[in-house]
Amino acid sequence: MKRDSRLSSVLHALLHMAEHEGPMTSDALGRCLGANPVVVRRTMGLLREAGLVSAERGHSGGWRISADLRIVSLRHLHEALGEPAIFAIGNRNEVPECLVEQAVNAALDKAFLEAEALLMERFADVTLADLAADFTRRHAERRATKD
Amino acid sequence: MKRDSRLSSVLHALLHMAEHEGPMTSDALGRCLGANPVVVRRTMGLLREAGLVSAERGHSGGWRISADLRIVSLRHLHEALGEPAIFAIGNRNEVPECLVEQAVNAALDKAFLEAEALLMERFADVTLADLAADFTRRHAERRATKD
DNA sequence: TTTCATGTAACTACATATGTTACGATTCGG
DNA sequence: CCGAATCGTAACATATGTAGTTACATGAAA
Numbered sequence: 001m002k003r004d005s006r007l008s009s010v011l012h013a014l015l016h017m018a019e020h021e022g023p024m025t026s027d028a029l030g031r032c033l034g035a036n037p038v039v040v041r042r043t044m045g046l047l048r049e050a051g052l053v054s055a056e057r058g059h060s061g062g063w064r065i066s067a068d069l070r071i072v073s074l075r076h077l078h079e080a081l082g083e084p085a086i087f088a089i090g091n092r093n094e095v096p097e098c099l100v101e102q103a104v105n106a107a108l109d110k111a112f113l114e115a116e117a118l119l120m121e122r123f124a125d126v127t128l129a130d131l132a133a134d135f136t137r138r139h140a141e142r143r144a145t146k147d
Numbered sequence: 148m149k150r151d152s153r154l155s156s157v158l159h160a161l162l163h164m165a166e167h168e169g170p171m172t173s174d175a176l177g178r179c180l181g182a183n184p185v186v187v188r189r190t191m192g193l194l195r196e197a198g199l200v201s202a203e204r205g206h207s208g209g210w211r212i213s214a215d216l217r218i219v220s221l222r223h224l225h226e227a228l229g230e231p232a233i234f235a236i237g238n239r240n241e242v243p244e245c246l247v248e249q250a251v252n253a254a255l256d257k258a259f260l261e262a263e264a265l266l267m268e269r270f271a272d273v274t275l276a277d278l279a280a281d282f283t284r285r286h287a288e289r290r291a292t293k294d
Numbered sequence: 295t296t297t298c299a300t301g302t303a304a305c306t307a308c309a310t311a312t313g314t315t316a317c318g319a320t321t322c323g324g
Numbered sequence: 325c326c327g328a329a330t331c332g333t334a335a336c337a338t339a340t341g342t343a344g345t346t347a348c349a350t351g352a353a354a
Binding site: 149150151152153182185186204206 | 341342343344345346350351352353354
């Protein structure tokens, strides 16, 4: 199964936007991410619908962050992306007649739901501001190592 | 992304085998699961390599469980299947140059590793015997309801 | 020796993420 | 007002991975 990397992509894009003065075009973001500008527009469009960014068309247009970095968490972004399926493993049949399969599904579902709940908790704990701070720390570290 | 349902499938198959006298053929298991017998052989072959089941060819052959149901956990089965990827979400680029992307990956990896650790714990806690008992309970319940 | 079963390779079918092309809609600058 | 820049979006292409299917070799039992 090919993994959905949109959450990773939008985080990367948003942090670049946070470091950048003025709006960034889909083309510029595409170059940062190594992604196609149309894919950028497609994905950022979901964040726009969630009110997290805004887009301006025409000359000197592009994408801007329109939310507080200290508020927006990974969970918000996951929701903005439509809460895509988290697991690459699942039940063969979601509503089985067979009692054996029902027992199997119940056990698997319980484990997956717990893991998903933990993941969502962790996602809710991390904001864009946290990531920006981590980036700043890494940046300072690299400069210190080079000197 | 199509989900990997092999763990669900082998659990379903193993429990049917546990309830069944003598070996079960790939054809019979395929009918239980609603799956193709070749796919059954392909998947059960991995369990055979892990020593969890054995296969006999020829007349009155088929698959047999060759391990203690009280010992074999979901985790063992997951391992026997080659520990397939658990998450359908992931980083865009696993070894990025970009410090922004490194910060993003670090945050996501941390959350995913914690969730995976919890899932593996839960998997280790559930044995085939537990599932068989749960099936028996469901079976008794259904009969009680019908009466 | 015939039949029934697994073992396995090769190919097909299908789903989904991402990439690409094309073009319309909008905005700014000259 | 025109033209370039930019987003919005549809339609199609490509890539990858799961499961299904066909075909046939191998082995065991009646």
